[in-house]
Amino acid sequence: MFGRKKPLWGEKPPLSSGYDAVIIGGGLHGLATAYFLAARHNMKNIAVIEKRYIGFGGAGRNTAIVRANQRTQENLPLYKEGLELWPVLTKELDFNLMFYNCGNLNLAHSEAALKAMRLQTASAQFHGIDIRLVDRKECKELIPCLDISDRPRYPVYGGMFHPAGGIVRHDAVVWGLAKGAAKHGVHIHQGTQVTAINTDKGRITSVDTDKGKINTPRVLNAAGAYSAALSWHMLGIKLPISVLTIQAMVTQPLKPLLDHVVSSGMYHCYANQTLKGEIATGAHMDPWPNYTNQNSAHYIKHQAEALGEFLPCLRGVKFMRCWAGLADMTPDMAPIIDGNDPFQGYYTDCGWGYFGFKSSIVTGKYMAEYMASGQCPDMLKPFNMRRFENHRLMGETAALVNYSPDN
Numbered sequence: 337m338f339g340r341k342k343p344l345w346g347e348k349p350p351l352s353s354g355y356d357a358v359i360i361g362g363g364l365h366g367l368a369t370a371y372f373l374a375a376r377h378n379m380k381n382i383a384v385i386e387k388r389y390i391g392f393g394g395a396g397r398n399t400a401i402v403r404a405n406q407r408t409q410e411n412l413p414l415y416k417e418g419l420e421l422w423p424v425l426t427k428e429l430d431f432n433l434m435f436y437n438c439g440n441l442n443l444a445h446s447e448a449a450l451k452a453m454r455l456q457t458a459s460a461q462f463h464g465i466d467i468r469l470v471d472r473k474e475c476k477e478l479i480p481c482l483d484i485s486d487r488p489r490y491p492v493y494g495g496m497f498h499p500a501g502g503i504v505r506h507d508a509v510v511w512g513l514a515k516g517a518a519k520h521g522v523h524i525h526q527g528t529q530v531t532a533i534n535t536d537k538g539r540i541t542s543v544d545t546d547k548g549k550i551n552t553p554r555v556l557n558a559a560g561a562y563s564a565a566l567s568w569h570m571l572g573i574k575l576p577i578s579v580l581t582i583q584a585m586v587t588q589p590l591k592p593l594l595d596h597v598v599s600s601g602m603y604h605c606y607a608n609q610t611l612k613g614e615i616a617t618g619a620h621m622d623p624w625p626n627y628t629n630q631n632s633a634h635y636i637k638h639q640a641e642a643l644g645e646f647l648p649c650l651r652g653v654k655f656m657r658c659w660a661g662l663a664d665m666t667p668d669m670a671p672i673i674d675g676n677d678p679f680q681g682y683y684t685d686c687g688w689g690y691f692g693f694k695s696s697i698v699t700g701k702y703m704a705e706y707m708a709s710g711q712c713p714d715m716l717k718p719f720n721m722r723r724f725e726n727h728r729l730m731g732e733t734a735a736l737v738n739y740s741p742d743n
């Protein structure tokens with residue numbers, strides 16, 4: 337991309353005074369929805385408005401893990417289809433998204449964790465997802481450098497292996513979707529900020545940007561960590577979202593030693609080896625709400641200690657880079673996907689926490705269907721905002737740590 341005279345998604349288009357749909361946020365969800373609206377629903381007059389550059393948010397900061405080992409019947413089919421879409425989209429976009437189907441191993445460090453995994457495995461298998469329980473010896477066969485002795489603070493009891501999961505190159509997804517969307521006529525406006533959403537008689541009429549006003553009957557709020565603030569300040573809709581800093585880092589490149597993504601809820605740490613040989617690791621979130629894209633010393637210490645405990649061969653390895661992004665967490669750790677409520681033409685796709693990469697393509701596909709038809713597809717119905725008002729939260733909580741003050 338760098339050194340090119342123009343980006344992959346073409347020359348900067350002029351800001352039109354009217355679009356059939358305006359998508360706020362050039363992240364994964366905004367770009368995916370724009371792509372599917374244009375490619376599948378023939379809605380060509382669409383704008384993606386991005387205040388910085390595409391991929392600025394979580395889209396360009398995530399650790400690119402994809403999997404379908406969620407917990408609830410509402411989430412499992414969505415993530416299953418999401419996982420199956422990566423090779424399809426690679427072909428469709430004619431762009432190498434670098435889907436690396438290496439599989440994910442989640443470690444259990446107690447009998448209780450194993451029991452929870454048994455339940456999770458059964459639910460996933462019921463939905464046809466490729467996943468199985470493994471004992472500690474099989475964990476060692478999958479990850480030879482794993483310490484399965486009694487030495488670590490939290491010894492390994494077994495795990496849940498999900499061969500269908502893996503890694504996809506996140507930048508490639510951003511660039512591939514942007515290129516694909518632009519090819520179908522979508523206007524991508526970087527460096528442009530939506531400053532207001534205007535309504536009349538309960539309908540969306542236009543948005544204001546720092547570059548001018550845009551008339552439109554449809555707006556999608558796909559502003560990631562900023563979506564709740566945007567919805568509250570521009571439309572008075574309060575979303576139950578807390579924003580927390582999530583951090584990640586990579587080591588120096590090493591010889592191949594880790595064939596799968598390995599994660600531990602107890603250590604609150606995951607790791608995988610990138611195609612360049614670096615060990616990418618993350619999971620830690622500062623447990624207080626904030627909007628800081630900065631790393632903390634606390635995190636670096638936590639991550640190094642956790643990694644060195646269950647993968648002791650990594651002790652002494654140097655960290656090369658660390659970075660941070662924001663996670664928009666809901667109380668039930670499931671997203672908010674809604675439309676036409678309370679304003680006709682207003683759509684929301686946010687609250688993705690740290691699951692928003694793996695879900696982006698499939699959600700974009702269904703969100704495009706929703707925006708084109710006005711009818712909510714069955715797949716998205718469980719994620720409506722009213723579930724919070726009706727106290728019907730989903731039990732998607734898949735870790736031992738409570739992230740939000742709402743929990």
Ligand SMILES: Cc1cc2nc3c(=O)[nH]c(=O)nc-3n(C[C@H](O)[C@H](O)[C@H](O)COP(=O)(O)OP(=O)(O)OC[C@H]3O[C@@H](n4cnc5c(N)ncnc54)[C@H](O)[C@@H]3O)c2cc1C
Binds near residue numbers: 388389392395562661
């Ligand atoms: C360190 C880290 C690791 C992660 N690891 C994983 C992982 O392994 N797997 C996984 O599935 N997920 C992971 N995630 C989560 C994932 O990255 C996010 O859930 C996902 O990026 C959310 O996508 P999005 O499109 O909703 O938002 P974003 O990608 O954040 O995009 C939102 C965009 O909206 C723009 N915007 C905001 N306000 C305005 C405005 N007023 N006008 C115009 N534009 C605006 C922002 O600039 C931003 O670019 C991780 C996140 C982080 C930070």
